[in-house]
Amino acid sequence: MNLVLDIALTHVRSRLRQTLVGLMGVAMGVGFSVMMAGLMEGSQRDFVTQLVDALPHITMSDERREPPRQPAEDHYQVVAFSGLSTMATRPGIKNPYAIIASLDSWLEGAVAPSVQARAVIRYASRDTAANVTGIDPKREAAVSKLPEQLRQGTLKDLYRSSNAIILGDRLAEKIGARVGNTIAVVSSTGRVLTCTVVALLHSGISQTDETQAFTLIKTAQILAGQTGIVNAMRIRVADIMAARDIAGRIEAQTGYKSVSWQEANEDLLSALEIRNFIMYTVVGAILLVASFGTYNIISTITHEKTRDIAILKSLGFTEGTVRSIFLLEALIIGIAGTLLGWVLGFALCQALGTLEFKSPFMDATRLPMYYSPVHYALAGLVALTASAIAGYLPARKAASVHPVEIIRGAS
């Protein structure tokens, strides 16, 4: 066996208990770092996935960023007007299918229109307020998770009868309606439509399940009292990172306000960055503290072995060789601690991943853990670097011992 390694192992073994404590320190540092990183990145990815998956990447709404110009402004260019009564423009996106056709021609992704209406749903003399969203079943699947959230029916069932409706499961429960029942939907203007329940929705978010209902576009348009107009276009793009640019292009082309998921969640995304910064600071601090333990052990060993160092140097060992003995000892602790820490970190991630959180507002969820070799490599790298530094400082001091002083003292 290599001489330096041989001596290093002997030293480490002679201080077994302290070495194990130091090793545990490194292992804990690495383990908790891996766990923290897995948890943080897991929740971040989960969060972004929910943002990106559950919601459309770009939402085009019937708003405009600037109020439409008034005819008077076109006429008198120098003055600003205030208090003008607006033109009676109906809110909504006009000619939705023409816009869809033009977007389809260049957009890599999918577009689906929707209409919003408020209504009261009545069944067997019980009523409840609901949001009725009119959708295009053929396009909806490409932009939302709605098809997967349906129970006892599919989106296609909306075509089955003239006024088919899908109800949130809690909403249906509240009024006691089931699939196949006929319910009354009352619009805000007092119009009453008779609809057949064709499916139930379970999204897991109670707010949605209690208030949402889906119909075909035309049914919702009747409830909203507007024909030929939709309220929003939801767009999914193939490259989610390009959503911001695409939104800009769509807005320029159509004039309707188009908001990308990044723009909609700007503050959340910057909060995530701050969170990451805090995480890396904490992880770095944990590993730094762990390296204090290593420093302590190597210092102790070098003090105990001063005579051995003097002997080795008198025999003709160079300072470099002596230094490498103690540096190696620190690395042995660092490497063993890192390996153990990886196992510990993985176990912690697994354990946290099985924890179930129950909430009255959501379905039971597990902590989203993310497993990445990068976390392990990063924690290991920091731990080893810290160990090397923690070992180098006492090693350098030990190697500079003057053998004559020790030999004189011991003789």
Next chain:
Amino acid sequence: MTIQLPVTTPLIELRHVTKTIGDGVETTLVRDISMKIEPGEFVAITGPSGSGKSSLLYLLGLLDVPTSGQVLMQGRPVPADSETERARLRLKLLGFVFQFHFLLVEFSALTNVMLPMRALGERSERAMKDRAMKLLTSLGLEAHAHKLPGQLSGGQRQRVAIARALANEPQVILADEPTGNLDSASSEQVLAVLRQLVDETKRSVVMVTHDLALAARADRHVRIVDGRLID
């Protein structure tokens, strides 16, 4: 054409070597000493306690550097500023035996003897082990090769230390009171080993002792008083 002079180069030569320590209050350990250690010579250094015997030995053994004057190994000046170079010279050419055995207590006698060979790295593991075993056997320690220093007697430890000093076939053995801690029988054994080394392998030995009877058995006897050589 060069003419080969029939003069041997001294193994170690000191030229007007002085060693002072301490800044502020200076202590002179060794004063203006010039001496030569020739090949195949057994030199004894004696003197009163505190006269500078050990200090002189450390200078001869390149463990210490002089404050002024020059040290030459095999005719070449030893660089005072390169500890690495002096370490290399110690490893290849010099062997030390001290009053205290200075063995590594966690390693067996055999491993201790192998240490300098492994540091030099010129032999295979097998050859190192064979040589270490042979050295221990020649010192009557074949039965104790695998014992730890703590399991050996004082005389046995000192012989292990001698075996270790001999590991790399050094030109000079420097011994500082090698029999200081031993009874007369063990002392006799150690001295016999050193004597044999000089007589049979033409190595040189420099031995510091306060025992004049031992010193009388050396080829040459050097006295030192208050850091100075006296003839």
